[in-house]
Amino acid sequence: MNATITTIYEELRGFLDDHQVSTNETILEQHSKDESYHTPSLPDIVVFPETTEQVSAIVKVADKYNTPIVPFGIGSSLEGHVIPYDKGISIDFSLMNKVLEVREKDFLVKVQPGVTRNQLNKELKKYGLFFTVDPGADATLGGMAATNASGTTSVKYGVMRDQVRNLEVVLPDGEIMHTGNLAQKSSSGYNLNSLFVGSEGTLGCITELTLRVYGIPEHIAAARAAFPTVDDAVEAVVSILQAGIPIARVELVDEHSITQVNRFSETDYKEKPTLFLEFHGNEQGLNHDIEFTREIVEDHGCEEVHFEEDNAARNKLWEARHNLAYAYMHLNPGKKHMVTDVCVPITELAGAIKFARKRIEELGLLGGILGHVGDGNYHTSLMIDMDDPEEMKSAAQFNEEIVEYALERGGTCTGEHGVGIGKMKYQQREHGKAFSVMEKIKLALDPHEIMNPNKLVHTKRRSL
């Protein structure tokens, strides 16, 4: 520890207990990485605050010594978001993990940022409610707000930004503020909820969230539909959306990924491009939606369709889909998982996916394609040998090409995983003049550039 870090450590110990401040090698190492292929880097200190006031005091110490801060949820992000390349203090929110209030009749819940989505849903179930956003990992709600996460249900319920009613935020000078209120709608002032959602810890620390929740649907049905080609599957989705069927989930898994699912989850799904679908509603409406969907998928050449209304079968189907990333990792030991993430207008999706598949094969890469097709968002799951520079180069080239393809067609370099360090190089190209406005916002709120520096926007901060 250098002299400044020793002083910071001692000041932090002045108001935090022993178990709340650590320089232990294992703890530092746990906070040096996310779930991506980006190179790890250790923080100097990890802290575990229990209250907003403690977060505020930590930030004030960091500001006083001009030391970087990196907020940390569970570290499941995929673009190097939480890696402290400029060292400093990693603030781990795992001890701020309480569901503070369920306002059943307002369909609102107030939580601390370290609550995970599964923990929240377990609590909400007692009230007949659920929280809709479901990224593949059991992420924290603070991390999910900070990355504007989404998942399989956003086609019906929207993304994280649509669920946030109010945030309590500790600003880079340690002051505490609220971004919203409890009202269903508001025309009052700049929309700071939207500014802080997706800000990736670069503007402040989220210490409390008030979120929209929904009643658990009376009936839920799920289906699996296999198609001859990806084109047929995507066109079926466009027709389902055009028909106004209120589909709750619609996920595409290509045939390569279905093979991985079958091997990992011991299923025997047809190894063809497959849509996983889900419908929410009352019995009568649901029966109508199911029949209409069946007709549409059959019109698009669907080779096999299975509907599951039984809870266990439905859970198995979605578990298989959610475990896909882990299936790739488990079945390809020694390789690192690299997930890409672009989003295009839905009419461009079939072309984008075909282009990605073609390039995966031409570049000799190993991987499959899956996507939240109702949103025009797709991922490729690549398995990379990190010791093979040629393979690393091909993967990077592939990523560049699919981002370019998306940007040329009015899409975005990230549909849901966020920018971190991995997508910074595309920001100027994607946002143009708006990117310099983002840089001005960053500097106005964080003039000393201590909040997650050199992520999302370029800052002038030198590495310490």
Ligand SMILES: Cc1cc2nc3c(=O)[nH]c(=O)nc-3n(C[C@H](O)[C@H](O)[C@H](O)COP(=O)(O)OP(=O)(O)OC[C@H]3O[C@@H](n4cnc5c(N)ncnc54)[C@H](O)[C@@H]3O)c2cc1C
């Ligand atoms: C297998 C797998 C599947 C995934 N599937 C999806 C998916 O379908 N959709 C999707 O959107 N993402 C997905 N992800 C990515 C990841 O789960 C999300 O980005 C998630 O929102 C990150 O939450 P976290 O708690 O892990 O945050 P972290 O990774 O710890 O942090 C993410 C970012 O948020 C900031 N942050 C964390 N907490 C706070 C806070 N309290 N205040 C301010 N900033 C904070 C961090 O500084 C960092 O910039 C997946 C990841 C994995 C490993």
